[in-house]
Amino acid sequence: MIYLDWAASAPSEPAALSAAAEAAALHANPSSPHPAGRAAAAALEDARRRLGALLGGGRVVFTSGATESNSLVLLSVLDRTREAAGRRPGVVVSGIEHSSVHDQAERIAALGAACRVVRAGSDGRVRPDEVAAAVDRDTVAVSIMLVNNETGVVQPVAEIARAARSAAGQRRLIVHTDAVQAFAKIPLEPGSLGVDAASLSAHKIGGPRGIGALWLRGGMALPVLAAGGGQERGMRPGTENVAGAAGFAAAAEARLARLVADAARARDLAARLSRSLAALPGARLFPAARADGETDLCSPWIVCFGFPPLPGEVVVRLAGERGICIASGSACSSHKRIRTRVLEAMGHDRRTALSAVRVSTGPSTSEADIDALLEFLRADLAPHMAAAAGGSPPRGGRG
Amino acid sequence: MNGRLFLVKYGEVSLKKGNRPTFMRALRLAIRRRLPGSSVYESWHRIYVECRDGDAAAAAEVLRRTFGVVAFGEAVRVPKEMPAISDAAAGLAASFVQAGLGGRFKAEVRRADKRFPLTSYQVACELGDRILRDVPGLRVDVHRPEWVLAVEIREQAYLYGPESPGPGGLPVGCSGRGVLLLSGGIDSPVAGWMMAKRGLGLEAAYFHTPPFTSAEAKEKVIALARVLAGWDPRIQLHVVPLTAFVARIRERAPDEETTLLMRAGMMRAAGELARRRGAGCLVTGESLGQVASQTVESMAFTGSRTDLPVFRPLCGMDKEEIIAIARRIGTFETSTLPYDDCCVLFSPVHPLIRPDRARMSASWDRLDADALLVEALEGVETVRV
Numbered sequence: 001m002i003y004l005d006w007a008a009s010a011p012s013e014p015a016a017l018s019a020a021a022e023a024a025a026l027h028a029n030p031s032s033p034h035p036a037g038r039a040a041a042a043a044l045e046d047a048r049r050r051l052g053a054l055l056g057g058g059r060v061v062f063t064s065g066a067t068e069s070n071s072l073v074l075l076s077v078l079d080r081t082r083e084a085a086g087r088r089p090g091v092v093v094s095g096i097e098h099s100s101v102h103d104q105a106e107r108i109a110a111l112g113a114a115c116r117v118v119r120a121g122s123d124g125r126v127r128p129d130e131v132a133a134a135v136d137r138d139t140v141a142v143s144i145m146l147v148n149n150e151t152g153v154v155q156p157v158a159e160i161a162r163a164a165r166s167a168a169g170q171r172r173l174i175v176h177t178d179a180v181q182a183f184a185k186i187p188l189e190p191g192s193l194g195v196d197a198a199s200l201s202a203h204k205i206g207g208p209r210g211i212g213a214l215w216l217r218g219g220m221a222l223p224v225l226a227a228g229g230g231q232e233r234g235m236r237p238g239t240e241n242v243a244g245a246a247g248f249a250a251a252a253e254a255r256l257a258r259l260v261a262d263a264a265r266a267r268d269l270a271a272r273l274s275r276s277l278a279a280l281p282g283a284r285l286f287p288a289a290r291a292d293g294e295t296d297l298c299s300p301w302i303v304c305f306g307f308p309p310l311p312g313e314v315v316v317r318l319a320g321e322r323g324i325c326i327a328s329g330s331a332c333s334s335h336k337r338i339r340t341r342v343l344e345a346m347g348h349d350r351r352t353a354l355s356a357v358r359v360s361t362g363p364s365t366s367e368a369d370i371d372a373l374l375e376f377l378r379a380d381l382a383p384h385m386a387a388a389a390g391g392s393p394p395r396g397g398r399g
Numbered sequence: 400m401n402g403r404l405f406l407v408k409y410g411e412v413s414l415k416k417g418n419r420p421t422f423m424r425a426l427r428l429a430i431r432r433r434l435p436g437s438s439v440y441e442s443w444h445r446i447y448v449e450c451r452d453g454d455a456a457a458a459a460e461v462l463r464r465t466f467g468v469v470a471f472g473e474a475v476r477v478p479k480e481m482p483a484i485s486d487a488a489a490g491l492a493a494s495f496v497q498a499g500l501g502g503r504f505k506a507e508v509r510r511a512d513k514r515f516p517l518t519s520y521q522v523a524c525e526l527g528d529r530i531l532r533d534v535p536g537l538r539v540d541v542h543r544p545e546w547v548l549a550v551e552i553r554e555q556a557y558l559y560g561p562e563s564p565g566p567g568g569l570p571v572g573c574s575g576r577g578v579l580l581l582s583g584g585i586d587s588p589v590a591g592w593m594m595a596k597r598g599l600g601l602e603a604a605y606f607h608t609p610p611f612t613s614a615e616a617k618e619k620v621i622a623l624a625r626v627l628a629g630w631d632p633r634i635q636l637h638v639v640p641l642t643a644f645v646a647r648i649r650e651r652a653p654d655e656e657t658t659l660l661m662r663a664g665m666m667r668a669a670g671e672l673a674r675r676r677g678a679g680c681l682v683t684g685e686s687l688g689q690v691a692s693q694t695v696e697s698m699a700f701t702g703s704r705t706d707l708p709v710f711r712p713l714c715g716m717d718k719e720e721i722i723a724i725a726r727r728i729g730t731f732e733t734s735t736l737p738y739d740d741c742c743v744l745f746s747p748v749h750p751l752i753r754p755d756r757a758r759m760s761a762s763w764d765r766l767d768a769d770a771l772l773v774e775a776l777e778g779v780e781t782v783r784v
Contacts, residue, residue, distance in 0.1 A: 311611070
């Protein structure tokens with residue numbers, strides 16, 4: 001089997017497995033004051049300290065994953081409703097956000113917040129001036145992702161943060177970034193990016209599923225809607241996932257220690273794939289600039305392409321039959337508009353957006369894996385392209 | 400058999416005069432086939448089901464889902480003598496009160512055996528007296544009773560309380576067999592259910608277009624057929640591979656005709672499948688005007704690809720009405736799983752709504768469809784659900 005869906009969930013780092021198993025043996029509740037509880041708490045704090053160090057300082061709040069981290073930030077906006085004296089607190093997000101930001105923003109809009117969605121350009125990037133233009137006097141939070149999970153496009157978050165803050169003037173603004181596809185994959189120091197909060201996930205970098213974190217700038221606290229035992233300084237009540245936290249820290253350390261070499265190899269693989277795709281009849285790269293060898297625009301770990309109008313879902317299915325695991329952001333359905341949101345936000349029509357396929361690699365992906373994928377794309381798609389494309393032009397007449 | 404007894408009432412089947420024995424046999428068989436180990440027999444215009452104690456819940460479930468059954472109730476059988484009947488009546492009344500059915504009741508007596516010495520009215524009065532004497536807190540209310548104790552005096556005496564409704568209709572199979580065009584949607588399973596209710600045995604056909612539709616979509620249709628099997632246990636599902644035919648449409652016909660030509664091909668293939676399976680009609684879930692392929696003109700064209708009658712029991716129903724039935728028969732949850740039975744590719748953005756018959760026939764002829772469809776039927780996978 002050839003696994004090229006690392007952006008969905010990555011194979012486990014061996015160090016993460018052993019660290020998680022070791023911490024799982026510490027069975028006690030970290031909130032308990034007895035020695036067994038203190039041992040569990042020590043393991044948890046050790047993981048927090050190590051992750052904090054990898055992120056260049058700040059505060060690490062453990063969550064169940066990036067979805068929860070994102071919703072912690074967005075839900076905190078609702079708390080301002082009362083402060084805002086009759087005005088609706090506003091949030092600005094982009095149209096290419098993961099659904100845990102985009103749909104959560106719609107949810108809080110239904111609960112009384114004002115939500116503005118900024119589109120992306122055809123290059124897949126959100127423009128800082130457009131974000132700034134969306135910020136008004138009621139905006140309390142801006143959330144723009146760092147690396148898009150479907151296209152791999154790196155967003156100019158530092159510039160966006162600067163522009164948004166300057167538009168907000170003296171008013172306090174929370175700038176948040178969903179950094180799931182960035183952390184331990186490209187260099188990341190949220191503090192230097194100028195954001196206040198960043199969402200992280202362990203299983204995208206070889207850590208366990210079910211653990212993530214919300215990084216907060218030092219001294220920063222968010223209003224929290226959930227109440228409970230006061231864990232994570234009240235930010236995320238609930239008994240902590242000690243094994244997950246230990247596995248997360250170990251995975252991040254392992255991946256970051258090798259990052260420079262791994263990323264260079266990933267860049268070569270992405271270039272190899274993009275170049276070959278550009279030469280394949282019917283293939284389109286998203287964004288198109290990738291076909292010209294543009295490498296700075298995107299994460300080296302994600303390549304997005306399609307053979308419109310062949311639905312991405314069909315390509316994924318055929319690849320699966322060949323033992324190749326890839327992903328499609330879209331579904332072969334006339335109802336699920338939501339699945340094509342990201343590419344449509346980049347200005348693509350629906351048929352094109354439905355064709356998108358995502359290949360995401362990891363440190364152990366080889367040239368042979370990429371070549372096997374290319375061989376599959378060359379050989380196996382052709383018979384279905386005719387059915388997808390159709391032959392006859394539309395005719396006139398009634399109907 | 401020392402166990403439980405159900406008394407089953409049937410309605411329409413008893414009206415079929417000359418055909419009555421056939422219908423009755425079909426109904427008894429329908430019940431017996433699903434309740435192996437139980438005894439199913441007819442006597443004096445009632446069907447009786449006797450089963451072991453542990454099978455009673457299953458038996459009730461089967462009767463609730465057997466077309467032809469109008470109502471049924473769990474009954475007590477005693478000799479045709481007043482002391483035995485009175486004792487049984489008092490015992491049942493006490494159990495109904497304990498089950499919380501309420502305090503207002505009446506006794507309803509039917510004396511099928513006219514040789515029985517007391518009239519129905521006399522029996523009812525006597526049982527009422529006995530119950531009032533034995534069970535405290537009860538009151539007779541012949542106009543608005545909370546429960547009715549029914550007594551039937553036949554070859555023996557049968558007593559039963561509140562009845563459960565059956566689904567009505569005719570026993571499955573006694574109206575012949577038909578091919579149901581089953582998709583993964585909400586409508587077609589309901590259409591199949593409605594025709595099965597009128598006694599039609601179902602052969603379901605699902606048209607599969609891999610790799611454009613997923614294995615999950617096929618599994619979903621199999622799951623729907625399984626739900627229908629709760630009503631027609633002999634249903635079979637034929638999975639017909641249609642990819643080559645659809646590719647031909649894409650190759651030779653304009654985009655806006657895709658859906659119509661696909662539907663036409665399904666009708667043609669289903670008609671041929673029906674011929675091979677000895678079925679006499681087709682059933683679809685079409686509802687007038689619901690989508691472009693379900694207008695009068697569209698259905699006139701797609702229906703013209705077969706010479707069998709095409710039954711469309713949902714044609715005059717609104718979506719809400721269809722959904723209500725889907726929920727009731729248990730197909731709705733499965734139908735709304737997110738696996739599509741038709742790829743977006745084959746759903747034109749601007750489909751024809753009022754297709755011109757001559758134009759569509761010409762398009763059809765250009766497909767050289769028959770050879771491809773015969774080939775598709777050679778590749779049928781029949782799933783026993």
